[in-house]
Amino acid sequence: MFKKISFPLTLLISGMLCFACGSKQAENNSTEGQNGWTSLFDGESLIGWKPLGGEAEFKIEDGAIVGIATANTPNTFLSTEKEYGDYILELDLKIEDETSNSGIIIRGQYDPEGNDGQGLVYGYQVEADPTDRAWSGGIYDEARRGWLYPLTLNPEAKDAFKMGEYNHYRIEAIGNEIKTWINGQEVAYVVDDMDAKGIIGLQVHSIGNPEHAGRKTYFKNIRIKTENLEPKPFEKDVFVVTNVDNHLTDYEKENGWKLLFNGQNSEGWVGAYKETFPDGGWTINEGVLTIEAAGGGESTNVGDIVTEEEYSAFDLAFQFKLTEGANSGVKYFVTLSEGNEGSAIGLEYQILDDERHPDAKKGRDGNRTLASLYDLIKADKPSRFVKPIGEWNHGRVVVYPNNHVEHYLNGVKVLEYERGSEAYKDLVAKSKYKVWDNFGQAEKGHILLQDHGNKVSFKTIKLKELQ
Template structure:
């Protein structure tokens, strides 16, 4: 080929490649719809409170107003499955904010003032740093506090533009901030709703006028291509005994399959108890008896032993009930009553007398029984008849954590001097090296009260 014609060939090839790339990019951009035109609030409406919104320099600015409910700028349209991206900036610590995803609005609530409720991806500038977590506004409260994903707490940048990506596809809601994987929730309460931008209520007139900014708001609703999580992110599910692909890839498995008692047996026998414990509609239940400790039907334990692990479980107790999830159970103590082990306490703190026994509340719900009191905020406690989410993490270095409804409430180092001093002051002091076995069974306790369990899942930690 002659030099001149070769040059023409290269130019044509380059133009073809550019044209192909441009076409691909255009097609990709065509899949996005701008929800904000950069000039007006067409397609949006203000509801809930009296905070004000204006458009300036291609940005939506929300101004805080004291002594008014949370105010939302919501889309006039509802959306079902979508991928949403936007940028958000907060200039003051008082300006908590968030993005409603499939949000709901009841115009008749609060004597006609209206009420916004439903899924909200948080923007939290406080030291708590739960931005990107999932909050169920005016309904169930926190579904995904960032204690479940502490690595994501640093993603949000105060006073800077933060890029949010929110996927609501089927029963899965996922969030990213500045590219960081944050929250993963499986829940089917709402299948569609509005997109909403929040200006949170404030109490102090000194904080009036503080601004929250939003820009570059766009959405995809067709031909959705979910972005898979690739990190070690804890998944919160309100479903029934199911695992996501991410969980399976990260080593999680069901410890209770929801159908039968495979993998469990009576604490001191090779078979499962013949009565008292039963499975119905995907839930494992211990029947009420006389309130005594493992004297009616007996505890059940896993058929496997575990060392370092991450255990999650849902539990529901009846009024005045007492139970527990024990770990590092060896069944070697020869004691009468419930088998000995470290215990995540399950208790109706308001009605059971054990809550006022022990030392400084160390027998209350989610505590390390008789050793360490759970540091609980009342807003994260679900009472009798409601499902609570428990979690136990035992790391290979013997660090241990208890969680209640996504919030860490206990942490200690198994076998440390501080731990042994606590044991010496407790009912367990009579057992040598209590709770320090290299491995042990996981136990669900029969304490004579009706208690329910589901979504029991575990993974081993290396």
């Protein structure tokens, strides 16, 4: 026989059960709440979120937000109603089809009048790239500057993302530093000060093929921490993209990077074949080193400048800005021993306005164009990775201890070769450099910035010696 339970006791038991359920739900929704984490998604509703920019559908399935690709609509972002500044964001993301490009907008901006009145979300985006390119975790500047950190800069991280599985993203946006991880793998590191706060958005990319409509992207376990932030250090030696002028992070300093140009004076530089820095022609103003225009002749004005130190194996990164029709270059393994007239001899990362300077059509098969190994190897550069005249470009030259050499432009590797190989020697034999014995094969040399008579500017010139 069952005993009848009194009404007050029933209320007490019900209350205890509800409290336990509520406590469990709170625990699920604010994982590690005691450590400062806050859940941005309760697993049941889209409270605190709103779609922006397009008309893709979002719904909830099994405790996950599901974004559904929709034809004839722009990129759509399920965005937080609240803006965030400094934070650590974690979430799990799953893509089931390689057509379902996605990503996470961080510190995003919104223009309701943009995109012909449909609204435009723009700003930093951490990529989810299911294609063979595999740039997941890279940092893209949506609807603004394009790629800030393609995974050509960290190819070891390209296999971190797994198709058809939930991938754990960790994103740190603290001060002017943005770092990303996927499944514990360190992916991207950008220093940039364009946006200090903004929305968080979950992307469903636009589709060009209506047959791809209905394909899904999944997001869950979305949590954020905004106080008492402790940055997680990168353990591996990952290249840092810096858009803050003449600045090195502590991480870079610890890994051996140094500034070749301090942004204030000519310390560390002298004129080629000279003992001092040129009195005129080269100017330093507001952190920018500029060779002024002087008729377009090669080293006919004040001449090139070179580093006082010499280097053998190194990672060299720099920013440069061209004026219309300009020509210059960054040379390496410059020995100043050839006794030639004009610019000092060395391997050259070509800096050129390809469309307006006649040198682009000289040489062989385009080997005098922007980012090429001048007169030897043409740079294979997608046009979308070339910044317009008057904007800053990122150049990079890596010379490994085994004499493997790579050129990069705005984060994309555009050529590579083996210094001193038979293939290299064959190229030299067909070039203007054939008159110099063992051209470009010196054990060490100076870094050179070229005076070619056109106005060209440089900043954030940094180098790490490689062992």
